[in-house]
Amino acid sequence: MPEGRVAGAGSLDLRLSRDDRAGGGVAAKRGTGGQDQRGRRAAPAGGRQAPRQPAKRRGSFLGRLAYAGIVLGLWAVIGVAGLVAYHASQLPPIDQLAVPKRPPNIAILASDGSLLANRGETGGRVVGIKELPPYLPRAFVAIEDRRFYGHLGVDPVGIARAITQNLTRRGVAQGGSTLTQQLAKNLFLTPERSASRKIQEAILALWLEHKYAKDEILELYLNRVYFGAGAYGVEAAAQRYFGKPAKSVSLAEAAMLGGLVQAPSRLAPNRNLPAAQARAAQVLAAMQELGFAKPQDVKVALAQPARPAGSRGGGSANYVADLVMDVLDDYVPKFDTDIVVQTTVDTGLQAAAEKALVDELNTKGGRYNVGQGALVSMRPDGAIRALIGGRDYAQSQFNRATTAKRQPGSSFKPFVYLAAVERGATPDTVREDAPIRIGNWQPENYSHQYEGAVSLRQALALSLNTVAVRLGQEVGPKAVVQTAQRLGITSPLQANGSIALGTSEVTPLEMVGAYGAFANGGTGVIPYVVASVKSVDGKPLYKRGEGGLGRVIDPNAVGMMNAMMHETFVSGTARKGDIAGWDLAGKTGTSQDFRDAWFIGYSGSLVTGVWLGNDDGEPTKKASGGNLPVEIWKTYMSVALKGQAPVPLPGMNRWRRAPETTASVASAGGPVGGLLGTLLGEPQPAPQPRQAPAQRPRGPSQDDRNFLEKLFGLGE
Structure with missing residues (x-):
């Protein structure tokens, strides 16, 4: 008999429903119409009751989900808090945090207050x-x-x-x-x-x-x-x-x-x-x-979209800024805030100097195999007005004006002549221009020609090497070195016979500074570029006072030197540099094998020196002091002196040579002078009596013509 059946019970179903089981609740009362009290239809009489579906517990599921979310969120917050706490612990304590000071900026200004450059780690204020x-x-x-x-x-x-x-x-x-x-x-x-x-x-x-x-x-x-x-x-x-x-x-x-x-x-x-x-x-x-x-x-x-500003002439002001940074510690040893450095540089002169140098090199540098140059211009008191350390700062930051040591050649001769003047010589003192030998060394003139007896005025104007060497021997190489050092040359100098021809290396800045003593009447010059230093809020930190080396040349000697170097513009190697209306003086220089070409010239208000050459010492193609440097010098100085009232050179008038015609000036130089007069087509007065070497050539030789070409094209 099947399980759950009672014999003879017919169709009676004796199985317990869920509600009839213990703990299952009380059976619902039946209501009318075959429905229970909850409105559900009752099972048919005598039939099997339909199984009931379990009720869905939606509220319980959502509750559990919310609970789980809260728990996870709390754990996430704890985890994030832990991460934050951990990484915060790697930082300094909050109460000790402070914004680090910004590295100080050095604003470098021109003399008119305009910005030349910024220096420092940040590059700006x-x-x-x-x-x-x-x-x-x-x-x-x-x-x-x-x-x-x-x-x-x-x-x-x-x-x-x-x-x-x-x-x-x-x-x-x-x-x-x-x-x-x-x-x-x-x-x-x-x-x-x-x-x-x-x-x-x-x-x-x-x-x-x-x-x-x-x-x-x-x-x-x-x-x-x-x-x-x-x-x-x-x-x-x-x-x-x-x-x-x-x-x-x-x-x-x-x-x-x-x-x-x-x-x-x-x-x-x-x-x-x-x-x-x-x-x-x-x-x-x-x-x-x-x-x-x-x-x-x-x-x-x-x-009209923005465009970057073009490079302003290769950025030569950066050479000035570099010089400022080199010397700034001497004036302001320590500072931790922005500072402002006022310089002596004139932006107009700086631009004019850069243009003169770069244009000349672009035009003639290739022809003469000249790759680099430098220019320094300063007032006679040493205040630097323009400084160009190279052809293009973007290509080379090496400052040739302040750092490059090169042989000055004949531009060093004024120190020799000054030593002689201080020992009794005058511009009219006569010395023999003739071959000379010192041991195994036999110096020669640039032209390989000799003028015989010449005045010191003429010998310096024509840059005669043998006369300079003779004077150097007379006063002694040591005296020449001491004279140059007294005027401000600080580079080591070799006290030997060749010092008279400028064989010891110096910088352009040194040379221009030393010539300043001639321009200012005999006071030694210390070149300077920093006029004042202030904090960013205007507090003075440094202001330049009176400086210099004191009197280093007797006023009478200054007058004689200015008169002799003035002759360089009148009849000598710097004739093409003359500027009408101005008394000018200076000296050209060319080192051995044409490796260096110099010209340093001055008025009573401005001293300017130009150097040209190659960084590796490669010889130029006959670039000499009398050509490219003089041309650059004149281009620049014509701008620099424009609009100014001419200033006389100290003491020169007393020793100025009597005015003469071009022909008489030319005739004063022996065969070369006579050749000048002949080629210029002007009458020649009778030459002044002087000692002449035997068998002097009567007419212009080919060598004389070559020398003339050098004198006005390639010569010193």
Whole structure:
């Protein structure tokens, strides 16, 4: 019999329902119409009751889900708190945090207050946000952190947007860092890319937002962010790329600067202008969208995009700045804030000097195989007005004006003549221009010609080597060295016979400084470029007072030297350098094998020296003091002296040679002088009586003609 059946029970179902079982509850009472009290239809009489479905417990599931979420959230908060606490522990204590001082900037100004260059680690001074046009800081907010004024240092919306765009673009397209986070990274952290660093960045950003107002944070950012090319801060970037202060940039330039910080190397306008302009257009669009710039202004900026300023003549002002940095410690040993250095340099003269030198080298440097040059120009008191250390600073930062030591050749002879004058000689003293031998050394004149008995005035003007060597032997090489040193030459000098011909190496700055004593009447000169130093708030830190070496030449000797060196412009090797209306004096110089070409000349108000040659000492193709250097000197000095009242050379009038016609000047030089008169087609008075060597040639020989060519084209 089947289980659960009772015999004879017929169809009676004796199985217990769920509600009939113990603990199953009480059976529902039946109601009318075959329904129970809950409205459910009762099972048919005498039939099997339909099995009931278990009730769904929706509330319990959602509750458990919510509970699990809360638990997980709490654990997440604990985990995040632990991570934050751990990474915060790697930072200095919050109460000890402080914004690091920005490395000081050295602003180097010309004599008129205009900026020559910035030096220091940052490349520019600190600027206040109120100094800037409003659209400049807004450009950074628009492109880097448009919710800058609304978040607390970390922007969850920006992070979510960056993640979304990065995922949709299948690559890293955006970063989620706020300006505050970027500042925190720049101030406190390394450039490392890691989750740990991002957490520390966020912690520090929150601290910055708590510590500083929004505009203070933005100002810190604008002065610390890197713009490429060694420029840290918006002032340095504006000067570097546009040649102007940040307060003067246009809307287009501000947009370019704002876009630059994303990738300074790739977007630098002086390296990749199309990319920089495209990025600037994005910045302008963002500024217009946010209401930071008017549509019409944006339209103009897009039509006239920013362009980097061209290199201003190769950047020769940097040679001045380098000199300033070399000597600054002598004036201001220590400083930890921005300082301003006022120099003696005149921007107009600096530009004129650079143009004269570069144009001459570009035009004739190849023909004469001259690769480099230097120029120094100073007032007779030693204040440097222009200094060019090379052909192109961008190509070579070596400062040839201050550092290159080269043989001065015949431009050293004035020290020999001065030593002789101080021992009784005068411009009219006569010496023999004839072959001379000192041991195994037999110096010769440039022309290989000899003039016989000549005055010292004429011998210096024509740069006769044998006379200079004779004078050097008379006074002694040691006296020549002492005379040069007394006038300011500091390089080591060899006291030997060849010192009279300038075989010991010196710098252009030394030579020009030494000639200053002739121009100022006999006071020794110490060349200087720094006039004053102030803190950024105007506090004086240094001001140049009276200086110099005191009197180093007797006034009468100064007059004689000026008269002799004036003759160089009248009948000597610098004739082509003469400037009408001015009393000028100077001396050319050419070293052995034409390796160096010099000319140092002066008026009563300005002393200027020019050196040309090659850095490796390779001989030039007959470049000498009388050609290229004199041409550069005249081009520059014509600009420098323009508009000034002529200044007499100290003491020269007493010893000035009596005025003569061109022919008489020419005739005064023996066969060479006679040749000048013949070729110039002017009458020649009878030559003055003087001792003449035997068998003097009666007419101009080919050698004489060669010498004339050298004298007015290639000669010293």
